Amino acid sequence: MRALLEGLFTVLKHLFMRPVTLEYPEKKRFQSDAFRGKPSVKIGENGCVGCGVCKKVCPSGAINYEKDENGKVISYTFDLNKCIFCGNCMYYCPHSAITLGQNFELGTADKSELKLTYKGGSEND
Ligand code: SF4
Numbered sequence: 001m002r003a004l005l006e007g008l009f010t011v012l013k014h015l016f017m018r019p020v021t022l023e024y025p026e027k028k029r030f031q032s033d034a035f036r037g038k039p040s041v042k043i044g045e046n047g048c049v050g051c052g053v054c055k056k057v058c059p060s061g062a063i064n065y066e067k068d069e070n071g072k073v074i075s076y077t078f079d080l081n082k083c084i085f086c087g088n089c090m091y092y093c094p095h096s097a098i099t100l101g102q103n104f105e106l107g108t109a110d111k112s113e114l115k116l117t118y119k120g121g122s123e124n125d
């Protein structure tokens, strides 16, 4: 009888407590500004100059870019199949051209969608 009452008390107590879960995806958790999600890069004026630092510090070889005949970066790709969101590329870029944003909802059934290509500031052109 005592165990039954204890169980009932526990149920009643939790009826009036705030839930510990969220109605995801309608509601989302607060994320710190330091969160490292989907990477992006700025190309063009005041953006990437193609120095190669990000490629050198990327531990998983997730970065590739192409330059034109004048040495200007024309396209830049993050391969999210490889990226571990360490943030090295963002921290070491001498031109602050890379940002790891707040978006973490990157799941897809199509692996090709995990290659994020930026051309002049746009994605997957
Ligand atoms: S480190 Fe910055 S400027 Fe250099 S290639 Fe990478 S993104 Fe471009």
Ligand code: SF4
Pocket: 039, 057, 058, 059, 060, 061, 062, 063, 078, 082, 083, 084, 085, 086, 087, 088, 089, 090
């Ligand atoms: S976050 Fe890390 S693993 Fe991802 S592209 Fe940048 S350096 Fe590479």
